Structure formats: C-alpha cells, structure tokens
Amino acid sequence: MVVESREWFLSSYAADGVPTSEHLKLRSVKLSLDETSIPENFVGIQLLWISVDPYLRSRMTGHMDGLHFPQFSLGQVISEYGIGRVIGSKDSKFTEGDIVINPFMPLSEYSIVPNTFLRKVDPDNDMPLPEYLNALGIPGLTAWVGIELVGEAKQGLNVFVSAAAGGVGMFAGQLAKLKGCRVIGSTGSNEKVKMLKEELGFDDAFNYHEETDFDAALNKYFPNGIDIYFDNVGGKMLEAVLNNVNKGAKIPLCGMISEYNKAWTDRDGVRNLLNLVGKEVKMQGFIIGSYLNHLGQFEMDMQEYIKAGKIKSKTMINIGIESFLESFASIFSSSNVGKVVIHVAE
C-alpha cells in the first residue's frame, strides 16, 4: 500500500517570535507501507491524535535553549506526543488495529516508527483517546510531578498557578485542591477566570491582562503569602511572586511560556532573587523524563481521579493535520482553553 501523507517539517529556524508559515511548512509525500517497506522492529502508523505543547517551541530556535531539548534539523518532520493506529508491524507485540501512544510521533498522517517508545492503549480502559494526551499525558504528568514531588503540596498551603487554564496549569490547580490547598490561578481572559472558579474548583483566579500590577494582585489574593508557586510563565510574574513568598516556599519550574519566543538576552530578567535568601525559598527545575519511575503511581492516581470526577479536563480540539500551525500559535496568544490537541483522523 502506498499512501499520500501530509507532514509538517521545519523549513527555517525562528530565533524569536511565534513561528509562522515561513518556518513550519506542510508537504505531501508518498509513503509505502508494504510489508517489505517496514524494517524489523518498526511499525507503520496512521496518526489519529497529536498533542500541541509549548516546549516544542524550544526545538525550533536553532540553538540549544534552557529546556535543553535537541533542535529539529532543517527539513526534519516535527515530532510530538501522539496517538496512532497500527497499520503494519514488524514487531510481534503490535498488530494491525492496535492503538498506540508515541512520545515522539512524527507530525505525519502516516509514518514508520521504531518500536522503542511505543505503548499500547488498553482497549478495555474506558477513557477517551485525547485524555492520553492530556490528563494522562505530558500535561497531567508535569502537573503531578510539580505539585506532588517538587512542590510537596500539603493541606492548608497557599498555592499560586500561572497559565492556570492551560494544559498543565488546570491540572496543577486541581491536584493542589485535592491535597487540601487554597489555590489561586492567573489566566488571560475573564471567561477563563470564570471557568477556573466555577468548573475547576479554584478558590479564586484573576485575568493578568486586567490586573496588570502583578505585585498588587498577588498581595491582594494572598493575604497570607504564597507557599507554592507552580510557575508556567517565568518573567514578570515570577518576579512578583518572589515579592510575596512565605518562608520555605517551593517554586517548581517546568517551563516558561512568556519567554520562549524571545532571544534569551531579551528576556525579562528577574531582579529580586535575593528574596530567595531571606525567605529560604527552593526554586527547582524539573523535566518529566527524570520521573518516569513514578509513572505507575501517577497513572493509578490520575485514572482514579478522572473516573471519580475529581479531575476535569479541558481540551481544545482542532481538526485536521493542516491546523497545526494555527494550533501552535494559539498557545502563545493565550487564546486556548485547556490542552490543545489535533484530531487528525478517526
């Protein structure tokens, strides 16, 4: 079988700014999926769902960034966390029709991938497929590691989450609530403020486009100070947090969406790191790849929470592989609500 497959590739690096059609291009290729075309230990896949994550930005600048992911080569197909259907296999563990998750899925309608990172979705698990890219995927795991392991959330602590209506933030806030914390979120629209409070159970939330004096806002929402700051944005918000932290506060850092589209020398410097000293604050970066030994615990916790209705997911589903560029831009303009995924095929 030879298929026509559309795929997104990197045409040129974007040193700063949100990548455009100049940097990311869609092309159509012909791909043979005959048995003879699939090497041993490889699997032929039709892409069904693909995740759109902010971290991807740091693989398109042309130099190693603070996240330390390798750069895509020019001409290389973009890869992302995705879900596909097996349509040919040279690995006895996978057979045609299996649904598989791949953390490095090519952004191609069809592809032939190594079996290395493939995991089968349990067909008996009554879970909508996009949830594997959301609560049970990178966003959920990032939030869980940050709140449970790095932030050490406990009953009664005051927790602040930035980009709280985004993929990671919505879970960070809900997980902190389940731990008995008081949780406040910041987000980019009044509609999202409402959602955080009314649907996701945040104690309060504010729109950072309206309350632009972050220092004053945090002072108001945290009369007793901040014990944990789950940082998704960096820059000015982080600086304001450091003016409002409590003794022994924890700041898990998983990424900084306000900073990805700027060259590092243009980024907002944080001027009050001295506050870390007197308040004995611990600021700690993490990447989920280092916590995969906790994956079992995470999946058990999260599936139970989802099934019990204790964790809700918000998913923004865009349709068709052609929507990738627009989908990617949306996460930097704060126009997304929840996790952005693309539904490529049924």
Add this chain to the structure above:
Amino acid sequence: MVVESREWFLSSYAADGVPTSEHLKLRSVKLSLDETSIPENFVGIQLLWISVDPYLRSRMTGHMDGLHFPQFSLGQVISEYGIGRVIGSKDSKFTEGDIVINPFMPLSEYSIVPNTFLRKVDPDNDMPLPEYLNALGIPGLTAWVGIELVGEAKQGLNVFVSAAAGGVGMFAGQLAKLKGCRVIGSTGSNEKVKMLKEELGFDDAFNYHEETDFDAALNKYFPNGIDIYFDNVGGKMLEAVLNNVNKGAKIPLCGMISEYNKAWTDRDGVRNLLNLVGKEVKMQGFIIGSYLNHLGQFEMDMQEYIKAGKIKSKTMINIGIESFLESFASIFSSSNVGKVVIHVAE
C-alpha cells in the same frame, strides 16, 4: 563606674549606594556600669572584637529587603556579631572577666546587654579570639551549611565559588576541597587569585575585573560544567553560571553582595532562569538561623579542621571602633582579603 563609650548609630537610611558618614555616625555617651545600673538578667560588657558582615547593609535601607532582617531604627546603635569581656553581671552564669560571644553585640565600646544570646568562650580552647567571628562564626557556619547541607558536596563534583577570597567564600572553597571536589573561585584582584591557589588550595581562580566575559571564563574553567555554585554575589555572575550548569546542579544562595547597594528595581535581572528547567537545577536560599540544630556538628568539624591545619582563615584586622565605616565600605569595594573584623580593645 561611669565610662565614656563611643558607639556607631544609624543617622539616616541609605536607599542605595555604599553607606557613608551621612548615614552612619559615631557618638560618645556616658554609661554607668554600677551594679544598680545593670538590670536582672543583663550583663555589662566591654567590646573587644566586632565582625563586619555584608548582610548588615540590608538593615540600613529603610525597607525590608530580600534578606528579611529587620531595619535598624534611626538613632539606634548598630549591632553585629561580636566578642566582649564581662565587666558586670546580673546573671549568675556570667562573672567579671568572662569572654562572651554575642550575635547582636552593640557597636559600642561598652554596653549593657540581655543574657539571651550570650555564649561563654571556653578559656581552655586554644583558639585566637577573632576565629570565633570567622571560621567558627557567621562566615564559617554559612559556608558549612551551604556546602554540606544545601549544596550536598560530594567527591568529584565541580564547584564554583564567587567572592571566593571573602569571609564566606574562602571557607566554602576549602570545605568543598575537603569533600574531594574540584574548586574554582572568582575574586577581585590578582593578588587574591594567587592567595586562593597557593594558600587556600583552590584548583584555580580568576580575577573578574580582568576576565569580564563571565560566560567565557566559566566555560574555560569548567570544561565539564558546574555541579555546585556557591553564590555570594548574584546578578551577572549568577546568570553566567546558569549558562554553564550541569544536570541536577545545586545553587545554595546565602546573600548577593553585588546587589545590596542597589534599589531592587535597579538590580541586574537574571534572564536565563529557563536554564533551571532543562538542567533540573535546584536553587535554594538559606539563612543560618534555620540550621542552628547543626551547630554542634559544625563546631566539632570546624575546630578539628582548624587544629589539623586543613582549614585556613584569612582575617583583615582593623584597629579601633572608629574604623567601622571604612571597614564596612571595604567589603563592597572588594579591597578586603578574607574576613574583616575590628579589634576594639585588648
């Protein structure tokens, strides 16, 4: 007995810049040290030695700073870590002639102080008195907590110490060497570079006034990256370190001497905190007051090291209480070598 006592007091706050004779003034007062003048649980003291520490700066700005020490009131006598001789006592634990250490010793030739924080110096311990303000005082304890407890120094790690010839830095470097680390220091003169290498056993050191591209310097001195950065300065040097850290690096923060004389909004912002994420770096502020439960272990370790010649102290001794203003300014101009103390009386 009525004595004439000279004392340093705060005359006006210095929002920025190094405090001058406009802010810190010496006055002479008459003080009665008769038995009837000393209240119960107070002790009359003649000041012998006083420590001069950078953190003191943050108590003179007129607003709570990142170190979160309370401000001196205007007209209030400055207090510092000091050593004195008991010349009158209303506490049975202290008798005339005892030598005592006081973390909050008034910068007065004579004073009457509460017994709360007083500790007697063991007269059988063969240790020069200034050492109690140096290796066995705030600088030694700060270095020990940062290297042993927060930095978790271990055999083979690459350690960078800034302000390495200063009171804290010289011990941080030597303690890291005793742990089997490779240690590089930065300092403000070639003479001090020489001292670090030839006298204090640093593996290498550089003069930051000559190697002004910190990023390039660190890249050169740390071909295998930095595992622990004992930060004494903050600002640009911290930023350069974040471009050269290894996975899982630790950054204990005890204070930032480059920043104390600037209003916080004028401070050098650190623009590359995103590097904390990909390298999973832990940056942690600490103040020694939170580690006093380790004091016994610290004193045992440190006395043993000193007696065995494994830790060397550098002390810059200025003479007379009148030298305080000049002594204090010297620690901000990088003209000091080692710990600055004042010898007030024999």
